[in-house]
Amino acid sequence: MVVPLFLILIFAILISLVYASYEISSGFYVKAYCRKKTTEKVVALTFDDGPHPENTEKVLSVLKRWEVEAAFFCIGENVKKYPGLVERMFVEGHLIGNHSYSHVNSFPLLKKEKMVNDIRKADDVIYASTGVPVHYFRPPFGITNPLVKKALKHFDYYVIGWSIRSFDTTTDNVEKIVARIERQIKPGAVILMHDKLPYSAEVLERVLTFLTENGYEIKRVDKLFNII
């Protein structure tokens, strides 16, 4: 059987579009800051999906002990439940970004108005905790598509992606998670982790040890890209 060329083409285009949606660094739908082009040994740490009542607290304590600033892309629903933790992040010098209010699985497919409202609601609860407007956004699941692109036109955000995904939510094997991150460390990297896991603080401690031993400096992501 011979497959017509146009079918192969359509299939290839579909595959590329799906890839572009899932790969935030493709920059296809939305321009996102994912890795700084540099030869300097500098990286940024980012945490998604918090705050979590116990585990975020532990992550914050590790960051404080190491005197390191990070970025937290918070879920609005969690901010509403634990506003004190977001206030602590802010007071301790961390960057707080919007990661949607609901973080529902259907987020990337929400109608524009719903998506805009969801994002705005997260801005409002973060503002209520910090008193500072939110300028940074990370789309839930890192998915960008024409709907997300349209919704983001209503805001003036810097969209922050990543260059290293730790996949720390897919296993609780700290060794594996740390090894995966270490393998990919290079100048200008933006590392995606989560602060909601019981082992988040342990992973962070190990990554900080590795970075320090290898001469890396850790910068807050907005300072890394100079987009303060």
Ligand SMILES: [Zn+2]
């Ligand atoms: Zn998330």
